[in-house]
Amino acid sequence: MFKINQEIVNQIFKHGESDAPLEACGYLAGKDGIVTRCYPMDNKDRSEEHFTLDPEEQFKVIREANSLGLNILAVYHTHPATPARPSNEDIRLAYDPNIVYVIASLSDKEIKAFKIKKGEVLNLKIEIEGLKICGLELDLAAMKKFGMIQQKQKGFFAMRLHTVGGDLTVAQLQRIADIAKKYGEGFVHLSTRQGVEIHGVHNKYLEIARKELAEVGIKMGACGPRVRIVVACPGEATCRWGIIDTKEMAKELDSRYFREDTPHKFKLSVTGCPHNCAKATENDIGIMGGMLPRWEEDKCINCDLCLNVCPTEAITKEDNQYKLNEEKCIYCSICTSSCPTSAWVGAKTGYTVFIGGTMGKIPRLATRLKALAEKEESYRLVERALRYYQENGRKKERFGHMIDRIGVDKVKEEILNGP
Amino acid sequence: MGLDIKKSINLHNISCPMNFVKTKAALAELQQGELLEVLLDEGEAILNVPRSLKDEGHQVINVENLGETFKVIIKKG
Numbered sequence: 001m002f003k004i005n006q007e008i009v010n011q012i013f014k015h016g017e018s019d020a021p022l023e024a025c026g027y028l029a030g031k032d033g034i035v036t037r038c039y040p041m042d043n044k045d046r047s048e049e050h051f052t053l054d055p056e057e058q059f060k061v062i063r064e065a066n067s068l069g070l071n072i073l074a075v076y077h078t079h080p081a082t083p084a085r086p087s088n089e090d091i092r093l094a095y096d097p098n099i100v101y102v103i104a105s106l107s108d109k110e111i112k113a114f115k116i117k118k119g120e121v122l123n124l125k126i127e128i129e130g131l132k133i134c135g136l137e138l139d140l141a142a143m144k145k146f147g148m149i150q151q152k153q154k155g156f157f158a159m160r161l162h163t164v165g166g167d168l169t170v171a172q173l174q175r176i177a178d179i180a181k182k183y184g185e186g187f188v189h190l191s192t193r194q195g196v197e198i199h200g201v202h203n204k205y206l207e208i209a210r211k212e213l214a215e216v217g218i219k220m221g222a223c224g225p226r227v228r229i230v231v232a233c234p235g236e237a238t239c240r241w242g243i244i245d246t247k248e249m250a251k252e253l254d255s256r257y258f259r260e261d262t263p264h265k266f267k268l269s270v271t272g273c274p275h276n277c278a279k280a281t282e283n284d285i286g287i288m289g290g291m292l293p294r295w296e297e298d299k300c301i302n303c304d305l306c307l308n309v310c311p312t313e314a315i316t317k318e319d320n321q322y323k324l325n326e327e328k329c330i331y332c333s334i335c336t337s338s339c340p341t342s343a344w345v346g347a348k349t350g351y352t353v354f355i356g357g358t359m360g361k362i363p364r365l366a367t368r369l370k371a372l373a374e375k376e377e378s379y380r381l382v383e384r385a386l387r388y389y390q391e392n393g394r395k396k397e398r399f400g401h402m403i404d405r406i407g408v409d410k411v412k413e414e415i416l417n418g419p
Numbered sequence: 420m421g422l423d424i425k426k427s428i429n430l431h432n433i434s435c436p437m438n439f440v441k442t443k444a445a446l447a448e449l450q451q452g453e454l455l456e457v458l459l460d461e462g463e464a465i466l467n468v469p470r471s472l473k474d475e476g477h478q479v480i481n482v483e484n485l486g487e488t489f490k491v492i493i494k495k496g
Contacts, residue, residue, distance in 0.1 A: 301478075301480060303479050303480050303481050303482055303492075304481065304482045304483070304484075305469055305479050305482045305491075307482075307484075308465060308482050308484055308489060309465060309466055309469070334466065337470060338466070338469055338470050338473070340469070340472075340473055340478045340479040340480070341478070
């Protein structure tokens, strides 16, 4: 028995048609005897009657499949004008008795699978199945990318949903509740990133559940080495301390980067002010609203409230003159907001960009890349920082650990001023 | 400071929002422009009460740091 999905069969025929009249060839990879991925490759012979895989390409494909936890299960090739059975040439060149040889006949529109041992051909029964999730076959690495996470209970998945800043409409919440009742176990799990997960969904219900969620505008989340959902505090929309519109920025970052592949997981957060409720400094990139204050002497009544509420002692007083130590100021706006006569005013508001924060196994607080940037500048820095990590990060290396490996000053300089 | 303090209350160990409620109640007994002296705790109290008073139209005119508490003078608005 050899299991293969319809989608893969389609891919093999498509490859065959595009290379005809030459034979097309490639690898089929999967797990537990089920083919879930097709790797079309070059036929080095460029022949209508035989094929040879390119060793360099073979090596690359095997490595890629292994990195996704898949094994090479079969070699396929097409017969553009002859039936789907091994030619004498195929039998003679079949060195590996364990691998399956799949042959697709373009003329007969037929696909067959064989094992070939010492010149003896064994015909395998092919079972074509059609389970598709997000247009993908049951391929765990690919499913993680779309927030379908295999549970330790065989056949059951956690559906991780997409949210931005943890906002959901009532209609969406009601639909989530319906789905959790119908296909899950009657409860939802709230993730640490303001997301919602529906646990205990059997794989046969994943696609229908996904479609029903999509009807109310809920997309799937993400797992694995890529940009995860964007966290944000409510920001200036409702919070008296909020300095920036966190929701707008979180949506923009989500639309630009969500689910983009990165060397390791990659987390973005937008927090409205230095109270840092959305933990900008614990994310790979964090944006924090801030306000630089300025003292206006003519309004001041010398009450000393500012001296006593400033959390970092950045305000000092000499000869009835208040002074701000900008090195110490964290742009929190407590002085401007508290001052009874509004003698402390906002001189500048902006977006402070942090890079390289992470919790997890090896926690690291973020490095401040730029204080109080303009909005467009902060978007530019996020873009540059993410691309820098994609180019320089190693597999399973978080952004912050990459920064420490290369050197904080060097990374900051290259992101800020590099080419 | 030689100020004419009309009333004085000790809100040490009184947490938010009761400290603000008690401050407002004390201010209600005063005429506009008269002064109230309040002893507030460090932390949330000194951060929140003066700011809330500002929102209500009263004015802090002096803050003295006594260590774990602050002596705050408020002019009724």
